Amino acid sequence: VFCRAYIPGVRERTLVAVKPDGVQRRLVGQIIQRFETRGFKLVGLKMLQASEDLLAQHYASLNRKPFYPSLLRYMNSGPVVAMVWEGHNVVKSTRMLVGDTNPAEAKPGTIRGDFSIHISRNIIHASDSVEVAQAEIALWFRRSELMEWECCDHGSVYQL
Ligand code: UDP
Numbered sequence: 392v393f394c395r396a397y398i399p400g401v402r403e404r405t406l407v408a409v410k411p412d413g414v415q416r417r418l419v420g421q422i423i424q425r426f427e428t429r430g431f432k433l434v435g436l437k438m439l440q441a442s443e444d445l446l447a448q449h450y451a452s453l454n455r456k457p458f459y460p461s462l463l464r465y466m467n468s469g470p471v472v473a474m475v476w477e478g479h480n481v482v483k484s485t486r487m488l489v490g491d492t493n494p495a496e497a498k499p500g501t502i503r504g505d506f507s508i509h510i511s512r513n514i515i516h517a518s519d520s521v522e523v524a525q526a527e528i529a530l531w532f533r534r535s536e537l538m539e540w541e542c543c544d545h546g547s548v549y550q551l
Contacts, residue, residue: 411469413514435475
């Protein structure tokens with residue numbers, strides 16, 4: 392309220408989801424830790440079994456791809472952990488933290504590069520543009536599930 396207005400784009404948000412394989416492999420804590428230690432702010436978090444309808448909307452742009460049916464089966468195979476992270480340049484920074492879609496191409500140090508091997512089980516989703524992030528957040532979260540709060544270290548993460 393008092394300081395963050397000085398940093399353009401500091402309220403940018405992105406949707407991240409730990410996919411069913413990431414949940415099964417108990418990677419949720421380590422994934423959240425990477426975003427927290429980077430300095431991003433968690434504003435939404437829930438565990439859910441994504442419905443086929445939600446997944447069809449989420450992956451609508453891929454519905455003609457050959458891997459689409461197996462992608463939906465995979466994403467529907469167990470609970471996912473959906474979250475919304477906020478901060479300056481968070482959409483692009485998150486894509487870099489997450490790494491290449493194909494783990495074989497993902498650099499060590501990225502989430503996919505450190506924790507996964509094959510494109511069909513790449514453990515995490517992240518929005519790929521600011522516009523897509525807005526649509527995905529609206530699809531996965533109600534407004535009342537998103538928290539407005541001040542991080543007490545805001546002035547140490549961003550210039551005041
Ligand atoms: N995917 C797959 N095979 C492919 C390409 C993609 O199984 O050849 C899956 C993979 O889980 C990927 C998701 O489909 O994360 C969505 O693909 P997209 O190209 O949107 O990549 P992302 O934005 O997730 O990096």
